[in-house]
Every structure is written in structure tokens, then in C-alpha cells.
Amino acid sequence: MADGGGAATVRTTCPYCGVGCGVSAVAGEGRVLAVAGDRAHPANLGRLCSKGAALGATVGLEGRLLSPMIGDREVGWKQATALVARRFAETIARHGPDSVAFYVSGQLLTEDYYVANKLMKGFIGSGNIDTNSRLCMASAVAAHKQAFGADLVPGCYDDLDHADLVVFSGHNAAWTHPVLFRRIEAARARGQKRVVIDPRRTDTAEGADIHLALAPQSDVRLWNGLLADLIRRGAVDRDYIAAHVNGFDAVEAALAEADQSPAAVAADCGVALADLTAFFDLFAANPRTVSLFSMGANQSAQGVAKGLAILNAHLATGRIGKPGACPFSITGQPNAMGGRETGGMANTLAGHMDFAPEDVARVARFWGTPKTAARPGLKAIDMFEAIHDGRIKAVWIMATNPAVSLPDAGRVRGALGKCPFVVVSDCVAETDTLKYAHVKLPALAWGEKSGTVTNSERRISRQRPLFPAPGQARADWRIIADVATAMGFADGFSWADESAVFREWTRLTAYENEGRLLNLTGLMGLGRAAYDALEPVQWPAPAPGVGTPRLFDDGRFQTPDGRARMVPVRPAPPGSATDAVYPMSLNTGRIRDQWHTMTRTGLAPDLCRHAPEPFVEIHPEDAEPLGVTEGALTRVITARGEAVVAARLTDRQRPGSLFMPMHWTDAFAPSGRSNGLIAPNLDPVSGQPEFKHTPARVRAWRETWKGFLLTTETKTPALPEGVIWRRIPQAGCRQFEIAGRGDEIEREAVRRLAATGAQGQPLAYEDVRAGALRLAWVSGERLTRVLFMTTAGTLPPRDWLIDLFGQALSPQARGTLLFGRPAGPVVDAGPMVCACLKVGARAIDAAIAAGAGTADAIGAATGAGTNCGSCRPELARMIAAAAKEPVHAV
Ligand SMILES: Nc1nc2c(c(=O)[nH]1)N[C@H]1C(S)=C(S)[C@@H](COP(=O)(O)OP(=O)(O)OC[C@H]3O[C@@H](n4cnc5c(=O)[nH]c(N)nc54)[C@H](O)[C@@H]3O)O[C@H]1N2
Numbered sequence: 001m002a003d004g005g006g007a008a009t010v011r012t013t014c015p016y017c018g019v020g021c022g023v024s025a026v027a028g029e030g031r032v033l034a035v036a037g038d039r040a041h042p043a044n045l046g047r048l049c050s051k052g053a054a055l056g057a058t059v060g061l062e063g064r065l066l067s068p069m070i071g072d073r074e075v076g077w078k079q080a081t082a083l084v085a086r087r088f089a090e091t092i093a094r095h096g097p098d099s100v101a102f103y104v105s106g107q108l109l110t111e112d113y114y115v116a117n118k119l120m121k122g123f124i125g126s127g128n129i130d131t132n133s134r135l136c137m138a139s140a141v142a143a144h145k146q147a148f149g150a151d152l153v154p155g156c157y158d159d160l161d162h163a164d165l166v167v168f169s170g171h172n173a174a175w176t177h178p179v180l181f182r183r184i185e186a187a188r189a190r191g192q193k194r195v196v197i198d199p200r201r202t203d204t205a206e207g208a209d210i211h212l213a214l215a216p217q218s219d220v221r222l223w224n225g226l227l228a229d230l231i232r233r234g235a236v237d238r239d240y241i242a243a244h245v246n247g248f249d250a251v252e253a254a255l256a257e258a259d260q261s262p263a264a265v266a267a268d269c270g271v272a273l274a275d276l277t278a279f280f281d282l283f284a285a286n287p288r289t290v291s292l293f294s295m296g297a298n299q300s301a302q303g304v305a306k307g308l309a310i311l312n313a314h315l316a317t318g319r320i321g322k323p324g325a326c327p328f329s330i331t332g333q334p335n336a337m338g339g340r341e342t343g344g345m346a347n348t349l350a351g352h353m354d355f356a357p358e359d360v361a362r363v364a365r366f367w368g369t370p371k372t373a374a375r376p377g378l379k380a381i382d383m384f385e386a387i388h389d390g391r392i393k394a395v396w397i398m399a400t401n402p403a404v405s406l407p408d409a410g411r412v413r414g415a416l417g418k419c420p421f422v423v424v425s426d427c428v429a430e431t432d433t434l435k436y437a438h439v440k441l442p443a444l445a446w447g448e449k450s451g452t453v454t455n456s457e458r459r460i461s462r463q464r465p466l467f468p469a470p471g472q473a474r475a476d477w478r479i480i481a482d483v484a485t486a487m488g489f490a491d492g493f494s495w496a497d498e499s500a501v502f503r504e505w506t507r508l509t510a511y512e513n514e515g516r517l518l519n520l521t522g523l524m525g526l527g528r529a530a531y532d533a534l535e536p537v538q539w540p541a542p543a544p545g546v547g548t549p550r551l552f553d554d555g556r557f558q559t560p561d562g563r564a565r566m567v568p569v570r571p572a573p574p575g576s577a578t579d580a581v582y583p584m585s586l587n588t589g590r591i592r593d594q595w596h597t598m599t600r601t602g603l604a605p606d607l608c609r610h611a612p613e614p615f616v617e618i619h620p621e622d623a624e625p626l627g628v629t630e631g632a633l634t635r636v637i638t639a640r641g642e643a644v645v646a647a648r649l650t651d652r653q654r655p656g657s658l659f660m661p662m663h664w665t666d667a668f669a670p671s672g673r674s675n676g677l678i679a680p681n682l683d684p685v686s687g688q689p690e691f692k693h694t695p696a697r698v699r700a701w702r703e704t705w706k707g708f709l710l711t712t713e714t715k716t717p718a719l720p721e722g723v724i725w726r727r728i729p730q731a732g733c734r735q736f737e738i739a740g741r742g743d744e745i746e747r748e749a750v751r752r753l754a755a756t757g758a759q760g761q762p763l764a765y766e767d768v769r770a771g772a773l774r775l776a777w778v779s780g781e782r783l784t785r786v787l788f789m790t791t792a793g794t795l796p797p798r799d800w801l802i803d804l805f806g807q808a809l810s811p812q813a814r815g816t817l818l819f820g821r822p823a824g825p826v827v828d829a830g831p832m833v834c835a836c837l838k839v840g841a842r843a844i845d846a847a848i849a850a851g852a853g854t855a856d857a858i859g860a861a862t863g864a865g866t867n868c869g870s871c872r873p874e875l876a877r878m879i880a881a882a883a884k885e886p887v888h889a890v
């Protein structure tokens, strides 16, 4: 609320995950931003996770792209828009509409998505617009369409409160949807049961009633086994099936093709028989079951089958459309849903209309364009293949970083490098993808842009602006509309503002709508003021102020006969098999405090301290025979490429399996990128890549020296070829962890490079015999650079040195700089466990040693876990570990 001189509170929506939390934000001078959870928002009721809570640290203008650029030249919008329009128009004129493409993202707003799709499918006349949701939701979308007749998410978050059993399938909610997970934890306190199906013992699995650490990609076998067991027990709902479901008999017959005994299923899935039957018992006993499924299901060569197997179990038991009972495909990005609604995917048109001739005709009528694409375009992976072989000659990438996030990223880079015309709209100035752009277009970022997003439970919320547009940055929808106008399509693209785009979009959902559940009639008449004041609402929104929490409560689906469809699915091997050369299965995914390619979370040092550098998780039994040790740099090798990352030995990993985070890029750790390694094996129906399984092997990297460089320079140093580096953001300096396999010539080159541009002579300490070199540059009272290298020993903790960058150096600190430790006791906080309250592992270990035996007790002693709670599973894990192996306080 605005009050005498105070800044106004603006209610907006978090730009990260699909939970879609409401944020109360107060912006101050100089882009200072205070955020808190919006208590009135139904998705989070006031909570935020570590990423949401750190939003204030990510809205600075450092590193932003603030003017359009052609090559390396800053230009005005007129010139940039004209060039993009001309090159697209020329390419289309010469090679046809299918020679161009848009690759867009679930991080666009619904209005942006609508406009991009309208331009490509309606006015350019090609289906070639696809989205990074292809990498994320495509398998769930295809499963929904087959089972329900349209891409419809039946349930809502309330169902998680009502459920007696929650099953997580390939979903590490504790880290990826933390606020929702906290809500589930509250329900658990009253006795809700939890089953986690994930090859890794994640923080979500920690403390679950049952964790099924299944063999990679064996989900279909497991869910089929469950359904067969339910049938055997007579636990299916015959009345519900008779009234509302087709296909049960065909599914039952397909199940009979294999041995469905629990023992056979358990053996094939690599889980203990007792655990499997305990899961079957729980499922049979709890009609109020929610089955969440996420990337462990979708990102698979059988992603659609995995989804269908889950939907089958729910349809056969009638566990859908009832409070506390539904299959629940949870969305990743803030507006993955908005993209699915507006037709961001190459195989849908808009408003849940596909390419059936009557749909094409209807959309064409609505848009008033005879050119509307009549057939689907290329899906993401095929699109980049077409760029590679020259069929697509101009591509416009918006709000996504495919040079990092697509599988077989080396080939993607090759394709972009060859493409005659690449346009990239982004908010930041440097990403791995922008390196390939002929034209860079500056987009408004979160906090500046204005529009709507839809979260996992179909809830539409407003993102509202907090700051004026910086530099020349513009809204994505406006950038697209201007290009459309310059291409000669002014009539279809001349909205006054984003509320006008929204009105047109809502009208399309209502247009000749005979039975499409995606219907926003109730939002059609919103004027600007009402749009600005829009409260979160779940579609279908049939009338003003009316939303719909739950679908299918009447047992009617969006199929021609109104009945749901069960579809037989059979287990299949993964896209590529492991063999003697690549005997392990490489799985990839997310960590708690980073968002995707780190263009935003990488700006917040506190978010980089839980897992500061890229790593590979490996079971000790696999590591030991290979000489791979905890923390040591390790090669991860597949048929596609190689990465070098730190090894983390943990029994939370299945033997034979590896896990690497997806987040690191050329900007933070070129050798730590996972997607250079990933085979582009796709689900044949959804086209979604199998990010969760690529045959791999690991080997020790065996560096001859290692070190770290701390510097106030903001440019990344050009280290000698072959030197492995990882940048770790810090408040007062940049931290580079470095290592090499060369001899003294390489080390000398690094030393020279560290000195380049530094002022004055460094303080120096060298012990040639011990292979130690320590240099520190001081300018006036300020530390400007530090280089430590060693060929033998270990390196000292960096935290106290890093802290020195932020303060005037005392003579005492100056004197002890090169000892590798401060004069007083060593303060090494350890990895940051609680990112909100900034509590490190050491303090938590100390609290446990002093008697704290619960997460609450640790919270009382240290504050850890008392804000967003994302670290509470880790606290529980640390207590359990300490009980096994007593830790002594330092
Ligand atoms: N912190 C954070 N949160 C995020 C994001 C982020 O970047 N950072 N991104 C958001 C986005 S876009 C998305 S899509 C979501 C994703 O959210 P999640 O799906 O929860 O995230 P992932 O870590 O990709 O994968 C989930 C789990 O699938 C498991 N898995 C691997 N193979 C299999 C298998 O064969 N079967 C089964 N059952 N499980 C398997 C992995 O071990 C992993 O623990 O997160 C969203 N939230």
C-alpha cells in the first residue's frame, strides 16, 4: 500500500518454477527490491523458497542486454526490427514459410506466447514454432491428450492437502517445487503417506514411507505391475470404469502378456520385493491418492508411456476429479502452461485446438488470415536438425538458452553456427546462445514485464512491473508485434497494450467453443484496470469471478463420447543401452538453488554456496575401483562428449548410475556442461529427449596442480587451453577454482595471466620444493587479487580471504594473507545449507553435536530451515548421518 512517502507494495508472481508463488514486492531507489511471499496468493499463502526469497539480488542491471545489437554494434529498434522483418520476409519469399522458425520458452508470458504463435502459425503460415516445453512437458501433454481428449491437468494444490497418499514419480519436489513440498509436509504431519519413485535417494525421498530406487527407465513396468496387482486384488473401481472409461479390457489384456507377479516386477525394476508390495498395499488402501509426475517420467524415450501408465492406474481406480485424488503432472517453468494453452508447441494450434481441418478453419476465421498453418511444424530437436542441414535458414530464439539446454549441445552449437540468420531475444547480454546471434534483441526482465502466467494447477496470475523499462529493453510481445507490422501484418498485430492481447486471447478460447474446457469467457471483458487488478483464477473461467479448481468431477472428459481412455503401454528399454565401453547410466537434473542456465540465480552469490561448482554423483562402490575420490576432478565420458567435474561419492546414488546437474554453462564452467554428453534419444510420440539416461563411464582426471584465483576483474581470464576452471560468484570478487594437468610451464602461464593488468608487485610466497605458490595483490588498503596454487597439498578455505575483499585490509590481515589462514581461528562455514538464513554446514554440525536432534531444534539453535524450509530434508539427513558417525564440533 502506498503511504506517506513509502514505496508501494506490488503483488506479482515469482518468475521461477511452476508452483507460481505470489510475491509481494516493494521496489526502492536504484532498483533495490524487498520481496516477501504474498499471503493472499492461493499457491503459496505467504511462503517463498530460497530462489524466490533471493529475487532482490537478481534485479540489478549488471550484465543486462539494454540495446538491440546487430553483430557487435548497438543499434536502434527501428533498424533492428527492419532487419529482422526483411531477412525473415526474404527467406520466406525465396524458400517458403517452412524455411523459418521460432524457438520459444515457458518463461515467456501468455501474451508473448500468443503473439509469437499468431505470427508464425497465422501469418507466416508455418507450424515451425516450438518451445523448450518440448524438453519438459511434451510427454505429459501427449499422455493427457490421449487419455482425456485434451491437455488437461485434472487436479489442484488443494488435492495435496486432502490426499492420504502422495506418490512422487521422478519428481524431486523438495528442491524443484519447494513451496509445494512444504505444503505437503504439513499434510504429512497429520499422517499422509509418501512414496518416492526415483533412482536417487533425493531430499524428497529422505523420510518417505517408501522409496523405490528403481532401475533407470523402468517406470512403465512398475506402474503396470501396480495396475495388475490392483486388478488381482479387486481394487479397481468397476462402476467408475463402466460409467466413464474406455479401454480397460485392452489394457488388462496387454498386462497379461507379461509376468505381472510382484516378484517379477520387483526384479525387473531392481527394487526390493517387500518395498514394492508395501507400495501396492498403500496404493490399494488409499483412495485419496495424488500421483505427482515430473521430469523423471517425461524426459524419457518412453515418456508418454510412463505418463499413460500413471493415468491408467488412476482411471482404473476412479481416482480423478475427486478431492485428494488425481494424477498430477507438475509443470516446471512459470508459464509452461500458458505456452501449452496458446499453442506454443509445434503440434498444437492455439486454445487447445489442433490441426484437424475444422480447427484450422476456425482459428483462421478468428484471426482473419487465410494463411493459417494447416499442419504441425518441427519439434525442437527436429527443428535444430533442420537448421543443421539447411532446411531452416532463419531462426528466432526467445527466452531460452538452447546452446546449453538441448541434448547433444555440441551439435546444436554446430547448427546455430551454420544458420544464415539467428535472432535471439534475451534480457542478459551474454549467454552461450547469444554468441551465435546475428541480431540480439533486449527483452524486459521479470520485475519490468507485465502480463499473465498459468501455474501447475491452471491458475492464471499477473506478473506486474516493479521498475521502469531499463535502456531500450522492450516487452517480448511488443518486439514480435513490431516485426510482424514491419512484415506487413499490421492489422493483426496492433494492440495498444498487453491487456488488449489478453482480451483477444481470451476471446479465442471462447470462440465457437463447443466443449473445449480451456475457456476463459469470464476474463474476456477485462478492461485495463480490471486486468491490472486481476486476482489469481483457475481456468476454466466460465463467468467473471468464477474459476474451476478441479476438472472431471462429473466424470466427463473432453473426448467425443465424453469418456476417458485407458491406453495399453508396454515397457521398453531406454533409448540407448549401456555396454562395456559406457557401462553406467548418466542421469541429469536440478539442484536446489540454481535455475537452469544460471543467467539469473548465478547473480546471487548466496544461491551459489549450497553447490558452488558442477559435480557428478557416484556410488562409492563404482568410484573406488576407478580411483575416483571425494571432491576430485573426474571425467564423465559418453559417446557424445566429455565433462570434467568434481566427484561426490554418495550411497544416495544407485550403483551403476551417475547424476550431473544441468545448470553449468560456458560462463560458469565450460567443462561442467552436461548437455554436451546427452544422447538425443526421443520419445517417438512427444519428441521429448531422454535427459535422464545416457550410457557413460567415469575416470579420474588426475590433475598435476590445482589452485584458486580471486579477483575484482569482471572479465573471465583467458586461461591456458586445458586448464579446468569454475567460476563461483562472490559478493566482493570473482572466485575461480582452477586445475591443470600440465607442468611448470602451464603453471607459469597461469601465474603470468593472473598478474596481467594487476597493479603493483604482489606479496609473494613460493615453496618450489613443496610446489606451493601464493600471490596477493593489494592496491592501497584493498585486496585486488589472490592466486594460490599447489602441486601437492590441499588448499586453505577461501571464505575468509573472500571476506577480505569487502573490507579495508588491516596490517594484521595483510601480514597473514599468505599463510593461508587468518590470525585467529579458521572460519570455514562449509557449504551453505540454509540459503535464506545463511547457515553453513559447520554450524549445523556443531548444533547437532551440542544435542539438536530434530530440524526444529537445529532451527532454534542456528536459524537454519526457519524461513523457506527447503533445507529441512537436508537437516534431517545430517542428523541421521551424525547418529551413524558422531561428528565433533570444530
Ligand atoms: N531449483 C530449481 N527448481 C526448478 C528448476 C530449476 O532449474 N531449479 N526448474 C524448473 C523446471 S523447468 C522443471 S521442468 C522442474 C523439474 O523438476 P523435477 O522433475 O523434480 O527435477 P529433475 O531434477 O529434473 O528430475 C526429477 C528426478 O527424476 C529422477 N529420475 C531420473 N531418471 C528417472 C527414472 O527413470 N524414473 C524415475 N521415476 N525418476 C527418474 C531424477 O533422479 C530426479 O531426482 O523443476 C522446476 N523447478
Ligand SMILES: Nc1nc2c(c(=O)[nH]1)N[C@H]1C(S)=C(S)[C@@H](COP(=O)(O)OP(=O)(O)OC[C@H]3O[C@@H](n4cnc5c(=O)[nH]c(N)nc54)[C@H](O)[C@@H]3O)O[C@H]1N2
Pocket: 105, 107, 108, 132, 133, 135, 136, 137, 295, 299, 332, 333, 398, 399, 400, 401, 402, 404, 405, 406, 425, 426, 427, 428, 431, 443, 444, 445, 446, 449, 476, 588, 589, 590, 595, 596, 597, 598, 599, 600, 662, 674, 675, 678, 691
Ligand atoms: N541435461 C538436461 N538438460 C535439460 C533438462 C534436464 O533435466 N537435463 N531440463 C530441460 C528443461 S525441463 C527445461 S525447462 C530447459 C530449460 O532450459 P532454458 O530455457 O534454456 O534455460 P534458462 O536458463 O531458463 O533460459 C532462459 C533464457 O531466457 C532469458 N530470459 C529470462 N526471462 C526472459 C524474458 O522475459 N524474455 C526473454 N526474451 N528472455 C528471458 C534468460 O536470461 C535465459 O537466457 O532445460 C532442459 N534441459
Ligand code: SF4
Pocket: 014, 015, 016, 017, 018, 019, 020, 021, 044, 047, 048, 049, 050, 051, 052, 053, 176, 177, 178, 179, 180
Ligand atoms: S517455489 Fe520458489 S521458485 Fe517456485 S514459484 Fe515459489 S518461490 Fe518461486
Ligand SMILES: [Mo]
Pocket: 135, 136, 137, 332, 333
Ligand atoms: Mo522444465
